[in-house]
Amino acid sequence: DAGVIQSPRHEVTEMGQEVTLRCKPISGHDYLFWYRQTMMRGLELLIYFNNNVPIDDSGMPEDRFSAKMPNASFSTLKIQPSEPRDSAVYFCASSFYRAKYEQYFGPGTRLTVT
Amino acid sequence: GDSVTQMEGPVTLSEEAFLTINCTYTATGYPSLFWYVQYPGEGLQLLLKATKADDKGSNKGFEATYRKETTSFHLEKGSVQVSDSAVYFCALSATGRRALTFGSGTRLQVQP
Numbered sequence: 507d508a509g510v511i512q513s514p515r516h517e518v519t520e521m522g523q524e525v526t527l528r529c530k531p532i533s534g535h536d537y538l539f540w541y542r543q544t545m546m547r548g549l550e551l552l553i554y555f556n557n558n559v560p561i562d563d564s565g566m567p568e569d570r571f572s573a574k575m576p577n578a579s580f581s582t583l584k585i586q587p588s589e590p591r592d593s594a595v596y597f598c599a600s601s602f603y604r605a606k607y608e609q610y611f612g613p614g615t616r617l618t619v620t
Numbered sequence: 621g622d623s624v625t626q627m628e629g630p631v632t633l634s635e636e637a638f639l640t641i642n643c644t645y646t647a648t649g650y651p652s653l654f655w656y657v658q659y660p661g662e663g664l665q666l667l668l669k670a671t672k673a674d675d676k677g678s679n680k681g682f683e684a685t686y687r688k689e690t691t692s693f694h695l696e697k698g699s700v701q702v703s704d705s706a707v708y709f710c711a712l713s714a715t716g717r718r719a720l721t722f723g724s725g726t727r728l729q730v731q732p
Contacts, residue, residue, distance in 0.1 A: 550722075
């Protein structure tokens with residue numbers, strides 16, 4: 507299995523631009539998580555989906571952030587407009603309900619907003 | 621709310637030294653506890669887990685015991701290797717909740 511795939515691996519953009527991060531979970535997994543990692547705040551859950559339905563989005567910072575999962579094999583995290591404080595590493599993770607304790611993480615997308 | 625507290629890093633050890641990374645948690649009910657490891661440039665990988673009190677999780681020479689009385693889940697390894705250099709995260713999953721709450725991470729540097 508290819509594991510969780512994220513793209514792009516690195517993104518540099520200017521303040522005010524729209525940014526879209528992409529994630530392909532492991533085939534057969536029915537949970538998908540988006541996390542953000544910063545030096546100041548550590549690793550934070552942003553949102554997670556079960557069977558493509560958002561279950562908990564309480565970690566989404568504000569309305570500039572949105573996440574979708576149109577099908578079982580694809581999810582996006584969009585920031586519009588982006589701000590310098592959004593600079594972070596964004597991780598996607600997936601899991602299978604029967605292996606409920608293990609989440610498989612992608613390599614992350616390093617976002618820099620200038 | 622739920623929280624995880626880890627010892628500050630970095631932790632610098634010589635090869636074959638004994639490792640302890642402290643982790644304590646705050647949660648209602650009976651959470652599951654985890655250690656994840658992050659190697660440079662990679663995502664997190666599950667290292668070990670424990671789902672109830674007094675359980676011991678173990679993997680690759682690492683161990684941690686779920687101590688409910690002290691709300692702790694300290695990570696130990698008897699003899700570290702240079703290849704163990706990474707960032708280690710303690711995490712919990714609250715009862716009935718899928719999402720993980722992570723500690724701040726502890727960087728381990730092992731010198732030859």
